Amino acid sequence: MKIDLTDTTSSQINKALVQGRRAIGTPAVGMVLTLVIVTDEEDAYDSLKAAEEASHEHPSRTLVVIKRHARTLRDRTSSRLDAEVRVGADAGTGETVMLRLYGDVADHADSVVLPLLLPDAPVVVWWPVDAPDNPSRDPLGALAQRRITDLYAVEVPLAVLETRVSSYAPGDTDLAWTRLTPWRSLLAAALDQARIPVTSAAVESEAGNPSAELLARWLGSRLEVPVERVVTDGPVVTAVRLGTAKGEIVIDRPEGPLATLTLPDQPPRTIALKVRPTSELIAEELRRLDADEMYAIALRGEAAGRNTRRV
CATH class of the missing domain: 3.30.360 (Dihydrodipicolinate Reductase; domain 2)
Known part of the structure; x- marks a missing residue:
């Protein structure tokens, strides 16, 4: 089941999740964590597909955060949150919320995500591309117990690796290490x-x-x-x-x-x-x-x- 929300709020998204679960008769139990994927539109599909396959082992609420780049003056002054809520067969074994952030709201993604986290459950943030230099100090990274980056997604991985050395905090990891x-x-x-x-x-x-x-x-x-x-x-x-x-x-x-x-x-x-x-x-x-x-x-x-x- 999919529910599209335009110019919405975190509160309305939570209501849509409840509505979707009731419609398909699935309670909000069995999910073990919240996975936050911070990506761009181009990489969102592949990242979400990987997360949905992983959810068969780890049922989770997946929040996909896409910050839309401003192309016009109107885009820069317009602040808006659009969402697509997926439950049931459209969301693997958990729930998925696609969040598209426009304008000023893109600079406060943590405020959007915080009310959507599963209560009393671990939080993992994954940057498939464009990870911050210091993941643990990123506003979204600060919400998480684990922060996942990928050195394979950068142009000069060995140079970025050295920044990871100086910025490392417990909970950081990288898929370049997982591959080993x-x-x-x-x-x-x-x-x-x-x-x-x-x-x-x-x-x-x-x-x-x-x-x-x-x-x-x-x-x-x-x-x-x-x-x-x-x-x-x-x-x-x-x-x-x-x-x-x-x-x-x-x-x-x-x-x-x-x-x-x-x-x-x-x-x-x-x-x-x-x-x-x-x-x-x-x-x-x-x-x-x-x-x-x-x-x-x-x-x-x-x-x-x-x-x-x-x-």
């Missing part, structure tokens, strides 16, 4: 199996890949060895090589969903290591709402003095 979960799990399992001290490390990826940089910093901090960055044609992270006295531990994924794991004195093994869609990344982030300490460690890992070469 399968790599981190495999590397931890390989090291547990090999039980050999690591003396060197190298991460191979396309140039400027933020996930590769975070992975290198994490490895350097955890293993206390220098980590070489090796530039390849990609795509994304293609290999990790850990040097030991008995030979290399290697996870190699040049392309496709499969990788090769090689341990010293053992034959190579083929393992699944696919590139996951955004919906899976968001679902993973919604599973835990406490501070991600490993992300903080990787973010602040030593970047100076690194060696980079191209193969």
